[in-house]
Amino acid sequence: MDLYQAIRERRSIRKYKPEPVPKDVILKVLEAANWAPSGMNLQQWKFYVLSGGKRDPITASYGRLTEKNYPPAGERTEQQEAFLEWAKTYGGAPHIIVATMPRDENPRRSKMHLESVAAAFQNLLLAAHAEGLGTCWMTGPLGDEAAIREALKLAADEEIVALTPLGYPDELVPEKPRQDPELKEKVVWLE
Ligand SMILES: Cc1cc2nc3c(=O)[nH]c(=O)nc-3n(C[C@H](O)[C@H](O)[C@H](O)COP(=O)(O)O)c2cc1C
DSSP: HHHHHEEEEEEEOBOOOOOOOOOOHHHHHHHHHHOOOOOGGOOOOOEEEEEEGGGHHHHHHHHHHHHHHHTTSSSOOHHHHHHHHHHGGGGGGSEEEEEEEEEEESHHHHHHHHHHHHHHHHHHHHHHHHOEEEEEBBBBBGGHHHHHHHHHHHOTTEEEEEEEEEEESSSSOOOOOOOTTTTSSOOOOOO
């Protein structure tokens, strides 16, 4: 798939088919992530791939977090119900990938680690799309970071950056309009 097409067509997918993704395809996508640029060439990303019941503590925690901010059952809008269903199951995705970075007390180095892992994560999302897979960059679940740390048995020196469900999409999502499609305000030309 052409790179520009992948960038343009990738969408956040919130509904998945239950079929698992073959391991070699997941590895191919993670290899693309591993080719990202990184601060000081530290390649400081790490990816956890959760499948089957290993996903449960993570999906349950996002479900609880979302439910806490919503009115009780019966008083929710259709949109809230749909989002809650997504949160509770990650849209039924067969896999969840969690990206981490090294914890660093130095704010500049910490930012560098974050940027490196974010670059790798975007590679992952684009490669997944090129493979016909869906993803959704998620930081909301970090509202209950402890539950995710516990599920991954993370050491204290590792920090979670983002998560994504991974699987075959079971919905077509229209593209979101750009705020400034002609880049009149988002780009400053200094000539
Ligand atoms: C840093 C970041 C955090 C995000 N966190 C969440 C999240 O917690 N839950 C969610 O459903 N979507 C999340 N998203 C997805 C955005 O809502 C989505 O990218 C945006 O609405 C644009 O839609 P698109 O990805 O289909 O173009 C996140 C995206 C980014 C980049």
